[in-house]
Amino acid sequence: MLGVLARLLTHGYAGTQLTNGYPGADLSLEGTVLAGLLGGTVVGLVVGMMVSLPAVLFPAHELLAAPMAVLYAVVAGTARWFCPDKEEIWKFSPFIDLSLYRSIKQRFKQPGLDWQVxxxxxxxxxxASRISFGRMAPGRLFFLDSPHLWTKALIVLATLIGVGLPLRIWNxxxxxxxxxxxxxLLMEARMEALVSQINPHFLFNTLNTVSSLIRFDPDTARTVLLKLANILRRRLKSQVHFLPxxxxxxxxxxxLDIEVVRFGRDKLRIRKEVDAExxxxxxxxxxxxxxxxxxxxxxxxxxxxxGTIVLRVARDKGRLVVEVIDDGVGIPDERRPEIYDSGIGISNVxxxxxxxxxxxxxxxxxxxxxxxTTIRxxxxxLIAPGKAGKAAPVEAAS
Known part of the structure; x- marks a missing residue:
């Protein structure tokens, strides 16, 4: 519509007579055909009426603009309706020579209709229809024309480019x-696969703890099972990859409550140093x-x-720093080169x-x-707006 207005306001072409202005701004045919190919006949009709309205109402009174817009929309919409694979529309190229070559090559392999052609x-x-109707009714329809054959060919090529180039860009x-x-989706699937490595591993170890407790301390085993149920319930309810x-x-x-039961409070001590912010x-x-x-x-x-495990978390210059520290036996020197790739825990994280x-x-x-060992x-x-607190660091011991 803006292109039609630009042409009319700068006086453009009237039939085959050139006047001062910029007729190239008028893309009513190309825009209507694009709408028909992508959205169907109804969408093409709506767009065609919108772009032809200024041409009909302005002093030029190009009365054939609206009927021709209907023709553009119906033909383009019908082509879309008959096309069995709508992806063929997105493959349309303004370069007809390439389409012909592809068509000829494809026909030798599998006979059929080439929708690009x-x-x-x-x-x-x-x-061609616009030029013909414009010649029959001078001044009632905008069109580009020339007595020179090559210029006419360039006009038709410009129409192909006006339809095919936007399709290429949008595609x-x-x-x-x-x-x-x-x-x-691939990242989510990969994350789910990595998390799924943890769940059976953790579940296996916990059930081993329960099986060792159930004979001589059934009450504690029941407590551990309740803790395990809480963990699994939380995992089933939330499948998000991030959480506070x-x-x-x-x-x-x-x-850790499960692990403390397993090792005993005198053998496993936990200390948390977590910045409240x-x-x-x-x-x-x-x-x-x-x-x-x-x-x-x-x-x-x-x-x-x-021994003791210290879990330390703090914010530092826009980054979150997490440390898991233990005073255990440490890592032997010969195992250090392979520590990042061995086992499930470290490599998974x-x-x-x-x-x-x-x-x-x-x-x-x-x-x-x-x-x-210290793992850092x-x-x-990543923090939700307005959620940052300003309380002092929290320390807890178990």
Whole structure:
């Protein structure tokens, strides 16, 4: 519509007579055909009436603009209706020579109608119809014409480009969005696969604890089962990949209660040093449990007198810093080169952080044999607006 107005306001063409102005702004045919191909006849009619309205009402009184818009919409909409695969519309190219070559090559493999060539013929036919009707009723319909054959060919080519080029651009954007959606779905599937590695691993160890308690301490076994039920219920209710740190710590509390029952309060001590301002920061779900389990299983469990695990969380310059510290047996020197890739816990956490944050995270392990291990990771801070607190750090001991 704006193109038609620009042509009329600058006086453009009147029939075949050139006047001062910019007739190239008028894309009423191209716009109506695009609407018909993409949306069908009804959409094409709506767009055609809108773009032809200024031409009919302005002093030029191009009365054939509206009937021709109907013709454009019906022909384009009918072509869309007959096309069995609507993806063929998005493949339409303004370069007819390539379409012909592709058509000839395809016909040798599988006989059938080439819709790219058909759409090109539709554009050529409609442009020829506009020129013919414009010649029969001078001044009643806008059209471009020339006595020179090559100029006429360029006019038709411009129509093909006016229809095909936007389709190409929009299709590129459409394919980009599809790729982004597929990447998102792939990332979610990958995350689900990584989380699914943790759930059976954790469940297996917990059930072993219950089986060892059920014979001589059934009341404690029942308590452990209730804690396990709370954990599984929370996991079933929420399948999101991120959750506030407070909820992740609630999950860890249930898990640690089970482990304390298993090892005894004199053998496993827990201390939490959590910045209150960090409680509303979003973290990947079940990101702490594998690290805590790793510290208990490989650090505290082999130590006869047991030990202490410190869970420390703080915010630092737009990043969340998480540390899991134990005073267990540490990591032998010969195992350090393979520590990031061995087992499920560390490798799983590292892979999940890599999937979620790319190069924006860091994961470091420092260990002193006989004195303990520190696992530290940093991730970008993600916090809901207005949720940051200003309370003092929270310290808890179990």
């Amino acid at each position: 058909l759409f090109s013929l539709v554009c050529v036919m409609l442009e 590129s954007t459409r394919m980009q969005r599809k790729l982004e959606e597929q990447e998102r 740190l407070k909820q992740e710590l609630d999950f860890i509390d249930d898990y 960090a409680l509303d920061v979003f973290v990947p779900s079940m990101i702490l449990q594998p690290l805590v389990e790793n510290a208990i299983r490989h650090g505290i469990a082999p130590k006869v007198e047991g 590292r892979e999940r952080l890599k999937v979620l944050y790319g190069q924006l995270f860091s994961l470091k392990i420092e260990s002193n044999p006989g004195h303990g 990771f940093e991730i970008p801070e």
